[in-house]
Amino acid sequence: MAISQAKKARMKRVREGKLDPAVxxxxxxxxxxxxxxxxxxxxxxxxxxxxxxxxxxEQDSLYFLFI
Structure with a gap:
């Protein structure tokens, strides 16, 4: 299966000596x-x-009429 772009970017960072985000x-x-x-x-x-x-x-409701 193919490797995702995000995983490729993480692997590249590790190769370059930068910190692995998984840590x-x-x-x-x-x-x-x-x-x-x-x-x-x-x-x-x-x-x-x-x-x-x-x-x-409807049976339980109240009706108010204002005049």
Whole structure:
């Protein structure tokens, strides 16, 4: 596979005796911090399947009339 332009530039800097940018990277840069998990049975039961209907919202609202 081909080498990216950024990697070529980094390799050139190292050849020229300059500091490698990878040295400044944090140890967390190489970690995959995402965790993937499936929902539990309780989470599946508690999730909302549909948006709330607006007909119930109209019954709870108040109307003000200014004259």
């Amino acid at each position: 400044h990277r944090s140890s967390f840069a190489t970690l995959d911090l995402r965790t993937k998990r499936t929902k539990t049975k309780q989470e599946k039961l508690n999730q909302k399947k549909y948006k709330p209907s607006y007909s119930n919202a």
